[in-house]
Amino acid sequence: MKVSIVGSEPAIWRLLEIDPSLTMDKVHEVLQTAVGWRDSHLHSFTDTDPYVRLRAVNGIVREPRRWVSLDLLEDNDEDLPETDWTLGQILTPESGPLFYEYDFGDGWIHRLELTGSVPTPANAPRARLLDGARRAPLEDCGGIGGYHDLLDTLADPGHEDHRGLQAWVAWTAGPWQEFDPEKLDIDAVNNELTLLFHAHATSEQGHGSESLTQELTNRMPPGLRSEFRSYLHAxxxxxxxxxxxxxxxxxxxxxxxxxxxxxxxxxxxxxxxxxxxxxxxxxxxxxxxxxxxxxxxxxxxxxxxxxxxxxxxxxxxxxxxxxxxxxxxxxxxxxxxxxxxxxxxxxxxxxxxxxxxxxxxxxxxxxxxxxxxxxxxxxxxxxxxxxxxxxxxxxxxxxxxxxxxxxxxxxxxxxxxxxxxxxxxxxxxxxxxxxxxxxxxxxxxxxxx
Structure with a gap:
């Protein structure tokens, strides 16, 4: 499955090998980990490109399907629970692409395309990153347009907002990783994907058996744990x-x-x-x-x-x-x-x-x-x-x-x-x-x- 952030230039993308039996709530977690988001905003899946206006067929406009988390179901009776649907049910060779929106304010749209199917052994990882390019944009930077403007300003020392945005980037990115828009550590992502499906090995140990650093890591917001673990290793x-x-x-x-x-x-x-x-x-x-x-x-x-x-x-x-x-x-x-x-x-x-x-x-x-x-x-x-x-x-x-x-x-x-x-x-x-x-x-x- 190829994942691309719509509008990113140069493209921010990931190529994932992923188990189609995963329910969409787990696919959300995989996407957060693989792209590098911090999972601090709402999200949804839809089978229709949000930027394309639907055309009538035989006088009928097909309503797009939308899958959301349980806490959003009460907002719309027509939404579907992401916990009840698997990726394989939604993304098929006949279906066309799927779209994942993260942060309804910034509106990060991800295009999910099926690129093929391969047989996998029983012990294969549920999700694995094969390839990709560039880190995720910074959270809360104003969507893809705001992110491009941010990068342009950072590249221009003479811009009046250069120093102020440098400080904002340093605080937003945090002390555990330097902000490098070109960086993508595939091995680190796959390590986090492994931990995602074996959480019991690190977070369900008996009381008192955790090291101090494990205990701190497990108390971090899920979206920050990968950055914190990487810093611990460094x-x-x-x-x-x-x-x-x-x-x-x-x-x-x-x-x-x-x-x-x-x-x-x-x-x-x-x-x-x-x-x-x-x-x-x-x-x-x-x-x-x-x-x-x-x-x-x-x-x-x-x-x-x-x-x-x-x-x-x-x-x-x-x-x-x-x-x-x-x-x-x-x-x-x-x-x-x-x-x-x-x-x-x-x-x-x-x-x-x-x-x-x-x-x-x-x-x-x-x-x-x-x-x-x-x-x-x-x-x-x-x-x-x-x-x-x-x-x-x-x-x-x-x-x-x-x-x-x-x-x-x-x-x-x-x-x-x-x-x-x-x-x-x-x-x-x-x-x-x-x-x-x-x-x-x-x-x-x-x-x-």
Missing amino acids: AGLDGPAAVKADVAEAMTAPYLWLTRRVGLDGLSLTAAGWLPPAVVREAMTELDWAKDWIGKANREDQTLPVLQLRESAQRLGLIRKIKGRLVLTSATKQLLDNPEGLWLFLARSIAHRHRHDSERDATMLLLLEIAAGKRTEWADYLEAVAFGLGALGWSTHTGAELEPNTVQALLVDTQEVLLNLGIFDDRFGLNSNTIKTPGQAFARAALHS
Whole structure:
């Protein structure tokens, strides 16, 4: 079956080998996957070209047949349920082409033509992409005419709308794929088509058996899962998720120092509940933080790096405060001389210890960006995480998209850990943060936990 987007120039098309016994609701899912739409709008099938005016035959104008999803049936008594009809019943050598409309506002019309029939073995895939050209247009760009205008504007740096549309394209396409109108990854499409018909293998596992990335993927809107999965693959999550002992010791140095300083006997706080001044000075000196700090660095409430380190260690489950003393948790007592173990403990903790699910999701998306290692500017990290949170359904209480400052607030604790580990080296997000291999390994370890 050849699928072409009507009016596209150069043509956007797909050649599919598809099981004719599929009901039309499944054909819709195949088309969304094969063309590359996000399945965020309504759709219908019809056996008549919407752009051609029907002619009377013997004084009678044949009414076109239209197949729709169940939620649209109530709008028109003459429509047919797509769940009750198969592709083989509608698209035959005698029938002529079938037409699929997606997004009734933009009006993307797809022409479906039968090109032949071949015998297939019992284990053949229900749908497979054989060939094609060019990616799907961007959603909500105004139909095929709007898409052509968009491409013309993007190709003209001198156009008054060039920069504005560049920003719109970047946000609409999202952080998981670069917008390239010529790109079509046939292997990736076929992988998604396989998953479409074997969903139970990834989304119907028992409770608690999903990895963190599988759980995130399954919560994405169906139309975005393929893009997210492709980005997961590009992030190299199957790469190394461990470090050598000397690297682990260097990365965990602040937490290692604090836990050893608390020690097996614990550490008494002042009457006001702060670390003793001598310990604060010791921390700033031993961790080489004093050179960058203005002040005496002897009061914890006025020495932010030490205060944040202590609070971070408590959130991560390394230490606890009991009756005016800091004590090690039982797990930490086993890690005082095991930097590699502490490194893995921190990776698990950063993935699982959060006050709210929104913070957890933001952290997972940030760790994915770190594993991918493609970004350097903190603003770009925030934008990528904001897009992912929106895809997962997070918004403000008024339903608005999350702004960068809101995302920053969700990531403040996670960012502190990453700064302490040396994965990020710019506390204020003013300079570039180049992610090195150990930082990527830490992110992978956290996402695998």
